[in-house]
Amino acid sequence: MSLKIDMTVEVGATTVSVDIDAPAGQVTALLGPNGAGKTTVLRCVAGNVAIDDGVIALGDTILDRPPDTFVAPPRRGVGIVYQDHLLLPHLDALDNVAFGPRCHGRSRSEARAIAAQSLERLGVGALARARPGTLSGGEAQRVAIARALASDPNVLLLDEPLGALDAGTRTEVRRDLGAFLASFAGPAILVTHDPIDALALADRVVILEHGTVTQTGTVAEITSHPASRYVADLIGTNLLRGRGHGTTITTSSGATLTAADPLDGPVLVTIAPNAIALHRSEPEGSSRNRWPTTVLHIDGFGDRTRVQLGPPIALVAEITAAAARDLNLFVGDAVWISVKATEIAAYAD
Amino acid sequence: MATVTIAFFALPLLALMQRARWSTLWSDLTTGPALDALRLSVACAAAATALSLVFGTPLAWVLARTRMRGRRLVRALVLLPMILPPVVGGVALLAAFSLNSPLGGWLHDALDIQLTFSPAAVIMAQTFVAMPFYVITVEGALSHVDPRFEDVAGTLGAGPLAVFRKVTLPLIAPSVAAGAVLAFARALGEFGATVTFAGNIAGRTQTLPLAVYLRLEADPPAAIALSFVLVAVAVFALVSMRGHWFRT
Amino acid sequence: MIRLHTVATVALLLVFGLWAACGNDPRARRADSELGGSILVSAATSLTAPFTQIGQNFTRAHRAVDVQFNFGASSALADQIVAGNSSDVFASADQANVTKLDDAGLLAGRAAVFARNRLAIVTKPGNPEGIRSLADLPAAGVISLCDLAVPCGKYAAQALEAAKVSVPEGRVTRGQNVRATLTAVTDSDAVAAIVYASDAKGAGARVATVVLPDSKNVIAVYPAVTLKAARNAMTAKAFVAFLRGAKGQRILKEFGFLAPA
Numbered sequence: 001m002s003l004k005i006d007m008t009v010e011v012g013a014t015t016v017s018v019d020i021d022a023p024a025g026q027v028t029a030l031l032g033p034n035g036a037g038k039t040t041v042l043r044c045v046a047g048n049v050a051i052d053d054g055v056i057a058l059g060d061t062i063l064d065r066p067p068d069t070f071v072a073p074p075r076r077g078v079g080i081v082y083q084d085h086l087l088l089p090h091l092d093a094l095d096n097v098a099f100g101p102r103c104h105g106r107s108r109s110e111a112r113a114i115a116a117q118s119l120e121r122l123g124v125g126a127l128a129r130a131r132p133g134t135l136s137g138g139e140a141q142r143v144a145i146a147r148a149l150a151s152d153p154n155v156l157l158l159d160e161p162l163g164a165l166d167a168g169t170r171t172e173v174r175r176d177l178g179a180f181l182a183s184f185a186g187p188a189i190l191v192t193h194d195p196i197d198a199l200a201l202a203d204r205v206v207i208l209e210h211g212t213v214t215q216t217g218t219v220a221e222i223t224s225h226p227a228s229r230y231v232a233d234l235i236g237t238n239l240l241r242g243r244g245h246g247t248t249i250t251t252s253s254g255a256t257l258t259a260a261d262p263l264d265g266p267v268l269v270t271i272a273p274n275a276i277a278l279h280r281s282e283p284e285g286s287s288r289n290r291w292p293t294t295v296l297h298i299d300g301f302g303d304r305t306r307v308q309l310g311p312p313i314a315l316v317a318e319i320t321a322a323a324a325r326d327l328n329l330f331v332g333d334a335v336w337i338s339v340k341a342t343e344i345a346a347y348a349d
Numbered sequence: 350m351a352t353v354t355i356a357f358f359a360l361p362l363l364a365l366m367q368r369a370r371w372s373t374l375w376s377d378l379t380t381g382p383a384l385d386a387l388r389l390s391v392a393c394a395a396a397a398t399a400l401s402l403v404f405g406t407p408l409a410w411v412l413a414r415t416r417m418r419g420r421r422l423v424r425a426l427v428l429l430p431m432i433l434p435p436v437v438g439g440v441a442l443l444a445a446f447s448l449n450s451p452l453g454g455w456l457h458d459a460l461d462i463q464l465t466f467s468p469a470a471v472i473m474a475q476t477f478v479a480m481p482f483y484v485i486t487v488e489g490a491l492s493h494v495d496p497r498f499e500d501v502a503g504t505l506g507a508g509p510l511a512v513f514r515k516v517t518l519p520l521i522a523p524s525v526a527a528g529a530v531l532a533f534a535r536a537l538g539e540f541g542a543t544v545t546f547a548g549n550i551a552g553r554t555q556t557l558p559l560a561v562y563l564r565l566e567a568d569p570p571a572a573i574a575l576s577f578v579l580v581a582v583a584v585f586a587l588v589s590m591r592g593h594w595f596r597t
Numbered sequence: 598m599i600r601l602h603t604v605a606t607v608a609l610l611l612v613f614g615l616w617a618a619c620g621n622d623p624r625a626r627r628a629d630s631e632l633g634g635s636i637l638v639s640a641a642t643s644l645t646a647p648f649t650q651i652g653q654n655f656t657r658a659h660r661a662v663d664v665q666f667n668f669g670a671s672s673a674l675a676d677q678i679v680a681g682n683s684s685d686v687f688a689s690a691d692q693a694n695v696t697k698l699d700d701a702g703l704l705a706g707r708a709a710v711f712a713r714n715r716l717a718i719v720t721k722p723g724n725p726e727g728i729r730s731l732a733d734l735p736a737a738g739v740i741s742l743c744d745l746a747v748p749c750g751k752y753a754a755q756a757l758e759a760a761k762v763s764v765p766e767g768r769v770t771r772g773q774n775v776r777a778t779l780t781a782v783t784d785s786d787a788v789a790a791i792v793y794a795s796d797a798k799g800a801g802a803r804v805a806t807v808v809l810p811d812s813k814n815v816i817a818v819y820p821a822v823t824l825k826a827a828r829n830a831m832t833a834k835a836f837v838a839f840l841r842g843a844k845g846q847r848i849l850k851e852f853g854f855l856a857p858a
Contacts, residue, residue, distance in 0.1 A: 048500045073503035090519040103506030448786045465786040466739045548770030563744045
């Protein structure tokens with residue numbers, strides 16, 4: 001049951017008009033600047049805002065098709081997780097999570113059993129009797145995810161779910177959320193402005209700007225072929241998976257990188273394209289990471305040039321147009337690249 | 350500056366306390382008309398508070414949450430009794446519900462109900478002046494509730510009524526309590542609208558403020574002492590919700 | 598943050614308030630003739646209509662004089678004066694409240710009766726309940742009487758007692774002065790009220806008046822007296838004299854009062 005969102009809605013002065021397909025079992029990330037309409041799309045799917053035109057459908061079930069069909073939020077089977085958890089302050093964690101099952105007609109004890117199970121799955125079973133006010137950000141967000149999960153939703157909407165968390169907590173919650181999303185059978189939509197979240201959690205990315213979709217594709221497609229300067233800046237980064245042993249990281253393709261900070265176990269590595277320097281010959285200096293490679297493709301974005309590089313590690317480098325002229329680059333050229341260890345950003349995966 | 354202001358409020362109260370006759374307060378209060386008046390006051394003020402809760406809460410919701418046309422006008426209308434001299438409010442109630450008015454006449458002819466000079470009229474007069482305090486308090490609280498709480502509850506399967514009962518109401522509970530206390534205190538002290546609309550019948554429509562006023566003619570020190578019963582209730586009400594005004 | 602125009606508005610209100618408070622103070626004016634200055638007359642509520650007119654006539658006769666009135670139940674006024682309200686003249690609807698001030702040593706002379714008044718029953722226009730006498734009151738609806746502490750309430754109680762009529766207290770609404778007592782009939786739903794004949798006359802077509810025969814009636818006497826605290830004793834005395842003079846008497850009669858015995 002994929003989620004089809006083909007809608008137009010006017011909210012205040014902005015019109016949001018998008019056509020998005022979110023396949024079942026996949027996470028579709030919605031990226032875009034503030035005010036692009038990301039949250040509006042979520043609110044329309046949840047039924048908190050009625051669309052003006054178009055259709056929102058889950059498989060064969062029409063959720064909203066003006067003027068004749070509008071399914072009220074309680075009957076949509078949509079679970080939502082907001083950035084600021086929005087746990088009800090007058091209920092403890094368990095009753096917050098039990099809220100959904102209770103609304104669906106479960107008895108109090110049944111609902112609490114489901115809630116306890118849900119909390120357990122998110123690793124916060126011990127906090128069942130805690131009030132939201134006493135929970136840390138990460139704990140509260142896990143409870144909020146457990147709450148969305150406990151209603152057994154058909155669709156999951158995540159609005160900046162990690163946005164309010166500090167870096168350390170963020171990594172942990174991201175990993176658990178990823179594990180949970182991998183087992184979620186329905187379509188999930190993740191609104192974020194953090195490319196790392198999108199790269200780590202999403203299968204597909206939809207870029208939203210000024211209320212319209214400007215690019216759609218898999219994560220790999222978008223990061224390697226951003227359609228605009230904006231997208232390039234937003235998400236056009238290099239994402240690698242690998243395994244860390246101290247400061248050494250072995251990538252999935254077998255290459256080796258040196259990072260500044262030690263990290264053991266599975267890691268997610270990002271390298272900003274503008275942190276990669278290109279040279280005609282082997283560079284001298286302090287860069288720990290350098291190797292020869294081949295130019296596969298060259299894209300110009302005004303005063304910037306994006307250069308796609310081949311094995312041993314597929315990377316995108318971004319240099320100024322002036323530098324590109326100086327290097328006199330052509331597709332097929334052999335070049336050396338160098339990256340400082342401090343530019344290798346590694347996250348536990 | 351602040352000291353002067355405090356003195357401005359404290360001085361009359363202290364001067365009044367000094368003029369009151371405390372020795373007979375208990376007997377003044379527990380005998381005859383005063384006790385009847387106190388009982389009537391408390392019962393009617395409680396009823397007026399209950400009416401404010403029942404009818405004021407939906408109104409506050411409409412004012413805070415909907416984009417209904419004429420909302421501002423309705424708000425101004427509801428708040429009018431706060432600035433209208435209460436006696437004028439009483440005259441307005443008479444114009445609407447006395448036997449000479451179309452509605453009051455119909456009530457009498459069709460249902461044999463006469464509102465004027467009845468305890469019901471006391472409750473109406475008190476509700477008229479007290480409900481606005483409740484409505485603005487709760488409206489303010491409602492407009493501060495993040496509507497996404499309600500949205501989330503909706504997606505979890507709660508219908509609009511369940512959302513209001515299980516989410517909105519608990520979130521604004523402190524303000525509901527504060528508004529109710531404020532309305533109760535205002536209703537208890539009501540004089541002008543009551544005496545005009547409900548009259549001054551001992552044991553039937555004579556509330557404590559009316560009794561105090563009449564007693565002021567006959568026995569001022571005793572009347573002043575009685576009025577401190579009202580002051581005490583008001584102080585208790587305001588102290589019990591201290592912090593509320595500052596926190597919201 | 599406080600906006601500038603808010604500050605300006607508050608300032609304007611303060612200035613206006615001060616102007617209103619000070620500018621209108623009659624005592625700020627200087628007396629410019631033998632009889633001058635301003636006086637404050639505390640008078641029974643039932644005297645509201647004739648005194649307003651008498652005040653105009655008095656100031657027309659004495660251009661430098663300004664008369665201010667403070668109307669209320671005689672008992673309430675007496676309490677105010679005892680408490681330090683600085684009136685120049687007290688005009689009461691009974692002797693008792695004058696005696697109270699005399700006992701307190703606040704009078705600057707002997708009280709002079711300037712008018713009398715009778716009681717009357719007023720009902721809704723057309724007298725729909727068919728009330729003929731005091732004896733009909735207990736069987737009617739809500740009856741409006743003055744509070745027992747004020748003169749008109751005492752007089753009404755005397756009349757009812759003399760007629761051996763008792764209205765259950767649960768059907769009596771008590772007005773804090775004769776005006777309020779009358780209003781319960783004219784504007785609200787009281788069936789009848791016992792008020793002064795002068796008030797019944799003043800209410801005109803808004804009420805029907807049932808005259809009480811002299812045998813069943815109580816005659817109220819209205820004494821006026823200059824107070825010791827008077828700041829303008831000359832003018833105060835002149836005003837009391839004016840009440841008893843031809844012009845004052847004519848106006849009082851017009852409003853339904855009786856001449857002093």
